[in-house]
Amino acid sequence: MSVLWRCCLLLFVYRCASGFGVDTCDEVRKVFQLRQIGPNKLLPSSPVPGSDLQVCTSQNLTCCTKKVEEKYQLAARRDIQNFLQAYSNGLNLLLTRNVASFQENFDVLMRQAENYTNAMLQVSYQKMFDQASETVRELFTDVGLFLLGSELNVGEFVQRFFDALFPLVYSHYINPGVDDLSPVHAECVRSVSRDVRPFGAAPDLLADQITRSGVSGRLLLQALHLGIEVINTTDHLQLSRECRRALLKMLYCPHCQGLTQSKPCMGYCLNVMRGCL
Template identity: 65%
Template sequence: MALEAAASIQEFFTDVGLFLFGADVNPEEFVNRFFDSLFPLVYNHLINPGVTDSSLEYSECIRMARRDIGPFGNIPQRVLGQMGRSLLPSRTFLQALNLGIEVINTTDHLRFSKECSRALLRMQYCPHCQGLTFSKPCMGYCLNVVRGCLAHVAELHPHWHTYIQSLEELSDAMHGTYDVEHVLLNFHLLVNDAVMQAHLDGQTILEQVSSRSTVTDFLEVNH
């Protein structure tokens, strides 16, 4: 069963990655889609292993019954809750980091004014005219030139400080149920719980599936 579920698991984690990097995917949809695809496998292997029909049409009938029957108990809701608490902060954190990278790249390519360029030239090379090639500019003069050249960049400081502080607060809050790594590493435990829940309630689930008109009609037509 694990091998048959591999494609659904891969699709689930692909959707998680797409969401984290800003794609327009809905966690509720891909969580439900995963458990929808898991139900036919659990049903055919654990609940009704004697079934002879393995067609895509039959599996689709079983898949469509999952949300009404609820074979996995509250596990899908628990997964969705954990994903909601952890994925959105992580997505926001990544978007904020990308914004910071853009700001850094922009400031790296700032053009200095002509006045600033002249001041830097005087500060660096005027002593050379007196033969003082190893003489460094005095601290006061150096600071004045730098302040003048970076005045427009200095305006970014309070905003940048607030940005860094917000990132630190968000990072500190991303622990436990808000830690996406913790949630994803423990995802298999919830899947195991879901499979076990369906196995324990197998007889009830079998009766519910058999009583559904879509499944009954399909069996009557094909047998």
């Protein structure tokens, strides 16, 4: 309702129109030319019967002919599409900037977390730091992809991190006599890590923390992207026949009676916009 209310508030100043007759079509002609609706020669110089009108029907004489009505139909469609595009462009820009700001802050936090982890490893486990840095980088790459919406299994990539870490811990701290594990030996150590659970509950705790901390961020980012997608659809909005007729009746049919300055009531405007959107 609030979006519809804004549409009407921005499009029209609230004032209900009251009908009255016209003696000439001079004022209608001026507005017709000013808004570049069509050539003035289409308008009669004075009101005529409107028996051939399809939408802007009236028992009174009118400044509209069938061709003028058709021009007003096109103008009404143009007006609403121009307005929706201008309005949606502003919203699109706002949401796009929020997405960019979110991702920028997210990248900063991810770099800080990765740097902190590397610094901790370098101080506490200096012997294996050089070999572990690539494993840490892969972990944070997976975490970043997950938090940005990728459908990765958190438990799997966390376990993969600890599986890759265990051979390094084994060769440098559990069995330090082995300077460099062969690929076969390293794979053997890695394969038994899930059975012996050398890191205890740490993998499960880390996976749970990543999952819980990522819920809000993922939802926010998804909502922003969904908003952008919905707004973009308005650029290709197809107005139904009923909508086009209602817009014509609201925006330009009063011109046929010389009411070029009249504005629709707010309730009327809301009903028309609701039917179109």
